Amino acid sequence: MIDQQKEDVAERIASLCDELEIDCIVVGLPVSLTGDEGKAAAEARRFGEEIIRPLGRNLIYWDERFTTVQAEKALLESGMRRERRRDIRDKVAAAFMLQGYLDALNEERYE
Numbered sequence: 001m002i003d004q005q006k007e008d009v010a011e012r013i014a015s016l017c018d019e020l021e022i023d024c025i026v027v028g029l030p031v032s033l034t035g036d037e038g039k040a041a042a043e044a045r046r047f048g049e050e051i052i053r054p055l056g057r058n059l060i061y062w063d064e065r066f067t068t069v070q071a072e073k074a075l076l077e078s079g080m081r082r083e084r085r086r087d088i089r090d091k092v093a094a095a096f097m098l099q100g101y102l103d104a105l106n107e108e109r110y111e
Contacts, residue, residue: 010051017057025052028064028097035063062101067093 016022027048030040037045045061052059071092075085 010055013051014055017055022057024058024060025055026060026062026098026101027052028067028094029061030064033065060101062097064093064097067096067100070096 013025017025025048027044029037029044031037048059048061068089071089072085074096075089075092
């Protein structure tokens with residue numbers, strides 16, 4: 001995970017993209033249950049435009065509704081303790097978001 005306080009975020013992301021041959025970056029878009037974008041979504045878009053877009057990679061914003069709920073449920077079902085769940089919940093939620101994006105790509109391919 002990138003520590004925004006200690007690292008140049010754009011530089012670190014660019015380095016990872018080069019190292020892992022990544023050409024598309026998916027940024028979570030926190031929208032309301034009705035699909036409206038608020039302050040958090042505006043921040044996500046700002047992050048994408050200021051940090052990701054200049055890297056020359058494809059940039060996708062993806063709805064992240066319910067991913068934290070899905071992550072918490074999965075971690076609870078695994079029997080993980082509360083302290084540990086809190087430490088990894090965001091990472092698991094990000095995995096759910098990315099899987100949703102990949103599933104949508106796959107569905108498009110087979111339509």
